[in-house]
Amino acid sequence: MSYLVSPEAPDEEETFYMQCRAAFLSVFRSSLTNISSKQELCRVLQLAGRNPSQATLDKYWNPGTTHMNFDDFCDILKREWKSDNNELMGIFQTLDANGDGYITHSKVQQLLTTDGDKMTPEEVKAIFSLGDINQDDKFNYAEFCRQLVSTTEKCQTASLVKLQSDAKLKRQNFGSHTDSPPKPSMTSATPSQPPETTWSDPDITLRKDSRPSSRPSSALSRRSSLSNSVAATSSISKWHHSCTRGCFFLEEDGTISSIQYQLHLPETSSVNLSIQPISINQRADKQSPWMNVDTTLFVMLAGDTEEESTLMCFTGAKDKKKYIWRGELKAGTYYLLPFSSGCRLKKRSRKNVSKKSIKLVYKTDSGELDLTSDFREALSEIFDMIDLDGNGLLSLEEYNFLELMISGEECKMGMWAICKENFDMRENQLTKQGFMELNLMVATEKDGDADDLWTLVETVGYNRMLELVEACPFQIDIHCESTQPSIQPLRLESGSKILNQAVQKSITLEGAATQLKGQDNVLIYTYRGEHRISSLIVNKSNQKVTVRVNNKHNSNCCSSRGLNVFAVEVPARTKMVCQHCLPVSEKRDWTYNCVETILPSK
Secondary structure (H helix, E strand, C coil), X not given: CECCCCCCCCHHHHHHHHHHHHHHHHHCCCXXXXXXCHHHHHHHHHHCCCCCCHHHHHXXXXXXXXXXXXXXXXXXXXXXXXXXXXXXXXXXXXXXXXXXXXXEHHHHHHHHHXXXXXXXXXXXXXXXXXXXXXXXXXXXXXXXXXXXXXXXXXXXXXXXXXXXXXXXXXXXXXXXXXXCCCCCCCECCCCCCCCCCCCCCCCCCCCXXXXXXXXXXXXXXXXXXXXXXXXXXXXXXXXXXXXXXXXXXXXXXXXXXXXXXXXEECCCEEEEEEEEECCCCCCCCCCCHHHHCCCEEEEEXXXXXXXXXXXXXXXXXXXXXXXXXXXXECCEEEEEEEECCCCCCCCXXXXXXXXXXXXXXXXXXCCCEEECHHHHHHHHHHHHHHCCCCCCEECHHHHHHHHHHHHCCCCCHHHHHHHHHHCCEECCEEEHHHHXXXXXXXXXXXXXXXXXXXXHHHHCCECCCCCECCEEEEEEEEEEECCCCEEEEEEEEECCHHHHHHHHHHHHHHCEEEEECCEEEEXXXXXXXXXXXXXXXXXXXXXCEEEEEECCCCECEEECCCCCEEEEEEXXXXXXXXXXXXXXXXXXXXXXXCEEEEECCC
16 A cells, blocks of 8 residues: 555556456456456456467466456456457468468467467367358468457457446546546555465566567467567566564553564565464464454654654555555665554453463473473474574574563673573574573573463463463565565564554544544544554544543444443544454454544543
C-alpha cells in the first residue's frame, strides 16, 4: 500500500487497463475476486483478446499457484500481447514455399508438436478445423489468421460494451489502477513477483513499467519455431532476499513488546514484504496456539528524529498465514515495526493455571545435576526465538535481547569472554549446546534451585507446564528487485511511541471518519482491513472526553480490550486507539457494529 499520488496515466496505458477491467468483469462480479483456477484464467484471457495455449497457461498457473488477483492478470496480459493479422501472416508466409496461401497439415503439425512451446494434439486439431476450409489436407493460413483475429476482437469488444453499459462496474477500482486520477491513499501496487509469491514465471520477471513486444498467442506464440526472425529478448530481473526473526512477548501489564528493526535500501526498488507467525516446536505432537495470532509490519521512513518519521506502508493484505505488502520503496533507511493487535495474545488468568509444574532439573545416578528432556526442548525453542538471523548461533547482540528481558541489563564483554572460555562457542557466537551448558551452570550454582530458570522460562512466555502461551514467534521476509536489502535489529520495545504513531496514522489515512453524535469536535476513525478492524478516537476539543464503547451488537468478533462494554478517556486535543477487532472464527462471517457514545462529565 503506497501513499504516493500516481500521475494521470497516458492514453495508451489507460486504454490497456480499460481492456483489462472489461475482461475481468466479464467473468467475475467484483474486482476483489481472485482467479481461482487455470480454467478461469483461460476464460478471462480469452475475453481480453488472447488465445492462450495449454503450455502458456501452465507457465503462469504452476503446481504451487493457488490464486491470482487483478494485478497478476494485468501482468500476464502485458506479456501475452494480442496478435496482429499482418504479423501472423508474415510468419506463415515464410513456410509457404510456392506462395499459394496453403501449407500441408503434416508440415504444420510437425512444427507445432515437436519444437519450442509444444502444442497438444487437441490444440492442433482445433487450429486445423479453422484453417482447413477446403478439407483437402491443406492449411489455409490466411483464413485461420482472419478468423483468429476476428474472434479475439469480438471477445474483447463484447467485454468493453458490457463495461461501458454498466456505470456501477465502470466506477470500480482495480488493484493499483483507477479510471480517474486517484487521491492519496494506501493502494497496493504489485511489483513483478519473486519466486515465493502467488505466481511466477521461472524464466523471466518483467518490470512493471516494461511492455513486451507484440507476439502471437496460442500456436503462433511459437514465433521462434515458425520463423527465422529473431525474437525480442527481455531483461531478467534478480530478486534479493533478506529475512529476520522476532517474537511478540506479552508483558505483565498486558502490553506487547517486540524487537524493532532498521531496513536499508541502497536503491529505489520494487519490494515485497511479509510477516508471519512461525512454528518453533521441537515436538511434532505439540500444538502451536500462537499460529493464529495476527501480525502486521509497519514501515516508517526515518526522519531526522523518530517523531519526524513518515509512515510509508504496512502489510494490510493476507495470503494464508502471511501478512503482505507489495509496492515500491525509495532508496533510504526505514524503521520496521512489528505489531499485533493483542486480540489473540492475552494474559492467561493465574486462577486457571495448574499448580503442577514440570521439573526443570534432576539428579543423575552419579548424583550430578542435569536438565530434564522437557526443559531441554523448551530451551531449544527459546534459543530459536532469539536466534534472529536463523544461523543456529547466538551473537552477543542477540543474547543481550534475552538478558534485557530477564534482568534489564546487557551482558558485559567480560562476561561474554567468560562464556567463550566455558561454553561451546563458534565464531565468537554461542551454539545451542553452549546455551544448554550455560543454563546447566545456573542450576548447578544454585544447587538445583530452579527459581532463576523459571524466571527465564516465564519471562519469554512459557507457563509452568512449559507451554508457550504468552508469546508469538514471527519471521519477516523482504524481497527486493535488483538491490540487496539489509535488516538490523534495533531495540526491544513495549508500547513504543513510534509504533503507536504508525498505527494511528494508518487508521486515519485508511479509515472512514464519523462524527460522534452531538460532538462536533470528536471523531471516530474506523479502519476495515482484510483481517482486522481498528478504531481511533480523535478529540479536537479543549477538554477531555470519555467515550463509552459498546460491542454487544458485534457478531463473531473479539476485541483487544477483552470486553463487550468499556470506556476510553481521551485527553484534550489528542487521539487514542480505541480497539482492534478480529473474527473469533475465520471460517464464519463476522459483523462489526460498534456503538460509541459520550459519557457526561462528572
